[in-house]
Amino acid sequence: MPVSDQAFVTLATNDIYCQGALVLGQSLRNQRATRRLVVLITPQVSNLLRVILSKVFDEVIEVNLMDSADYIHLAFLKRPELGVTLTKLHCWTLTHYSKCVFLDADTLVLSNIDELFDRTEFSAAPDPGWPDCFNSGVFVFQPSLETHGLLLQHATDHGSFDGADQGLLNSFFSSWSTADIHKHLPFIYNLSSNTAYTYSPAFKRFGSSVKVVHFLGPTKPWNYKYNPQTGSVLEEGSGLANQHQTSFLNLWWKIYQHSILPLYEGFRDEEEHASPGHTAAVEELGAISAVGSSQPWPAEGPVEQTVVTDDIPPSPKGSHAEDTIGWPELETSAGVRCDPLSPPSPPCADSSGTQSTSPADKAEGGPSPEILEPSQEPPVDVTGDPSPQDALEVDLAMSVFEISIEEKVKELSPEEERRKWEEGRIDYMGKDAFARIQEKLDRFLQ
Numbered sequence: 001m002p003v004s005d006q007a008f009v010t011l012a013t014n015d016i017y018c019q020g021a022l023v024l025g026q027s028l029r030n031q032r033a034t035r036r037l038v039v040l041i042t043p044q045v046s047n048l049l050r051v052i053l054s055k056v057f058d059e060v061i062e063v064n065l066m067d068s069a070d071y072i073h074l075a076f077l078k079r080p081e082l083g084v085t086l087t088k089l090h091c092w093t094l095t096h097y098s099k100c101v102f103l104d105a106d107t108l109v110l111s112n113i114d115e116l117f118d119r120t121e122f123s124a125a126p127d128p129g130w131p132d133c134f135n136s137g138v139f140v141f142q143p144s145l146e147t148h149g150l151l152l153q154h155a156t157d158h159g160s161f162d163g164a165d166q167g168l169l170n171s172f173f174s175s176w177s178t179a180d181i182h183k184h185l186p187f188i189y190n191l192s193s194n195t196a197y198t199y200s201p202a203f204k205r206f207g208s209s210v211k212v213v214h215f216l217g218p219t220k221p222w223n224y225k226y227n228p229q230t231g232s233v234l235e236e237g238s239g240l241a242n243q244h245q246t247s248f249l250n251l252w253w254k255i256y257q258h259s260i261l262p263l264y265e266g267f268r269d270e271e272e273h274a275s276p277g278h279t280a281a282v283e284e285l286g287a288i289s290a291v292g293s294s295q296p297w298p299a300e301g302p303v304e305q306t307v308v309t310d311d312i313p314p315s316p317k318g319s320h321a322e323d324t325i326g327w328p329e330l331e332t333s334a335g336v337r338c339d340p341l342s343p344p345s346p347p348c349a350d351s352s353g354t355q356s357t358s359p360a361d362k363a364e365g366g367p368s369p370e371i372l373e374p375s376q377e378p379p380v381d382v383t384g385d386p387s388p389q390d391a392l393e394v395d396l397a398m399s400v401f402e403i404s405i406e407e408k409v410k411e412l413s414p415e416e417e418r419r420k421w422e423e424g425r426i427d428y429m430g431k432d433a434f435a436r437i438q439e440k441l442d443r444f445l446q
Ligand SMILES: O=c1ccn([C@@H]2O[C@H](COP(=O)(O)OP(=O)(O)O[C@H]3O[C@H](CO)[C@@H](O)[C@H](O)[C@H]3O)[C@@H](O)[C@H]2O)c(=O)[nH]1
Pocket: 010, 011, 012, 013, 014, 017, 084, 088, 103, 104, 105, 106, 107, 135, 136, 137, 138, 162, 164, 165, 166, 167, 215, 216, 217, 218
């Protein structure tokens, strides 16, 4: 039975972390999650990614620290280093839900975890590095503007001992390690992907019951390159720790390859009649679709529709993530193609499941109006008009043998370029390499 006042929530502040959020959301779908799927994003996330996110998530909610009420602003100004942290805390403002499970965008769900909703705030699993602290990559919480306010106050007054949300949340929910064992989630709900290496006998014994893998640490699945032919990540230069970690990475990429990449595929048609003002994004789309269309990724099984939009129940797939192989058309439930390069038409906006209201608009009851911060803001259409900054921040490089996701090097204006040169910041290996300059000269001389 779907429970509509409860939700799985994640966060992505840029297009790169969006790739993680997409795989996480898809993995929840694959495991037939019965709660709503919500992703919090910030203004940096491109319009294309917002549209893609809305194919997997029921709600895409933009949060913006700077537009928020004064006390948030204050906390942010006093503690600028807590930027992403304070953004994560926004999950407490989702008061149209009675209970939520937060999952980092670098987690992967391997089996159904709906039972986590039997737990209460604040439940989390031990951190592998310091088990008296919880890891803040997976936690059960109860949205409340009052708690949100208290957390921000705590951030303003005390900061965070690790400079991020985990330190802050541990000092706020400081009785976690001693007060109530029910609030200790078993480690299988937040297994750090390199734990198999640190305590391999335990992994041998309990590994098969793992439900959530967390790729915590500096190297994320999207930092690896993947071979779609062999179905495995390329080890070169990535320093893979062990075979278990590799199989979790492969699983992540398998979902990315079969269920996420096809979501970009449907934008191919837009390429032809897109206006010239949008070349950056269009080039990107071309790169995305060109290989996919002429050379579909090896599919191992029946081609199924895996696109899930608002109000469509999770796709009735097998219970394993591997079962989901798809090559879906990017169409919404209304059968309307959404063009990320032009303002969304009403059917697109309707069927995408994207929220155009801020979370607290739907809040009922709750604390006094003066702390109902987001509701005073005008509604934000998260898939609104594209602007020059809307170009993708990621490069999805694809060939038959290799898929990779890379952060796009930001295009600098000629003035910024000149300043960089003058300051001696020259990209000898990249675009200032002799070969590039030679190309430019050749073009000029022709
Ligand atoms: O640029 C960023 C960085 C982070 N995030 C979000 O914040 C989460 C936490 O960041 P992550 O890179 O996953 O941190 P971890 O490597 O998991 O490191 C640990 O430390 C973090 C900071 O305390 C905690 O948030 C994590 O839960 C904890 O596992 C991510 O999953 C995303 O959801 C973004 O959206 N954009």
